[in-house]
Amino acid sequence: MKALVFTKYGSPEILQLREIDKPTPKENEVLVKIHATAVNDYDWSMIRGKPYLYRLLFGLLKPKHQIPGMELSGIIEALGTNVESFKVGDAVYGDISTYGFGGFAEYVCINEKALVIKPDKMSFEEATAIPHASALALQGLVDTGDIKKGQKVLINGAGGGMGTFGLQIAKLYDAEVTGVDTGDKLKMMTEIGFDHIIDYKKEDFTKNGQIYDLILDAKTTRSTFDYLRALSSKGKYVTVGGYLNRLFPMFLLKPWISIFSKKRIHIVALKPNKDLNYISELFEAGKIRPVIDGPFNLTEVPEALQYFGEGRHQGKVVIVNNTP
Ligand SMILES: NC(=O)c1ccc[n+]([C@@H]2O[C@H](COP(=O)([O-])OP(=O)(O)OC[C@H]3O[C@@H](n4cnc5c(N)ncnc54)[C@H](OP(=O)(O)O)[C@@H]3O)[C@@H](O)[C@H]2O)c1
Structure with a gap:
């Protein structure tokens, strides 16, 4: 699978589009084919290793997580042996940061608790901009x-x-x-x-x-x-x-x-994904809509990150996975 990988801290151009092995889900994980992801402050800080205090979280000398990306929407392709909430083919979305990162890729294996069902009315681009x-x-x-x-x-x-x-x-x-x-x-x-x-x-x-x-x-x-x-x-x-x-x-x-x-x-100390099903209901009732900037392609993530970091974006910067 294709993924945007970084092995040392630096500017967004340090991310390289690489071919790596597709992961296999552990007991409580699902394998998600990622349709869309979004840029967040964590990605901008994680790649640069700045502010330096963040290195306590992300790795002192080099990054612990080599694929950034903490929000995603996509379709479940495989299940770990203990997964109870989903089946293969479910469309899902969520903030995965509690269980790891890895959204800037074609696939990710992530704990089922990081995801909820995506309403049919919500596009993948909208879903990834929300959690x-x-x-x-x-x-x-x-x-x-x-x-x-x-x-x-x-x-x-x-x-x-x-x-x-x-x-x-x-x-x-x-x-x-x-x-x-x-x-x-x-x-x-x-x-x-x-x-x-x-x-x-x-x-x-x-x-x-x-x-x-x-x-x-x-x-x-x-x-x-x-x-x-x-x-x-x-x-x-x-x-x-x-x-x-x-x-x-x-x-x-x-x-x-x-x-x-x-x-x-x-x-506020954020509780990721708390009340995300309620947010889905508000979306379905037409009461909230994300403001989307983009979408950019996976290959354009370095530019999208720089754009975000310079504060030129409006609402949420969304990335779609349409690598050949
Ligand atoms: N509490 C938690 O547990 C937790 C967890 C994760 C993230 N966060 C934080 O939550 C925040 C998320 O915000 P977000 O996603 O909405 O960020 P965002 O998309 O970057 O939006 C922040 C906005 O603030 C504007 N801004 C910059 N300087 C400003 C100023 N002096 N006065 C008024 N506005 C200014 C920026 O525009 P310009 O840059 O163009 O000026 C930008 O439009 C981030 O600070 C992130 O670090 C908190």
């Missing part, structure tokens, strides 16, 4: 943020994967949603229904006098005190990721903030 970013948005806004009907919500980093799902989930609660991002993404954000748009290169939303009941952040680009200023008296700030120099002080300050104020600060 990671929709889970971040749902867990950020609902599980952690406890969003309430009609709240004023702001999403920082709103034009990427998490933010575009965040808007659609917040709208299920009739929220008034402001999106913060920049460049070409602003037009797309208006089209998909953000009520207000802020270009972060032109305006600092923490200094314009507006306040929000709930802030969901993909990037953590401001200081904890800046965010507190932009919250209503019982407002919540929820971040799913971003710069360590911002996250670390936030982590230290948040217990003190909850003693001296009714405002709350939360840092």
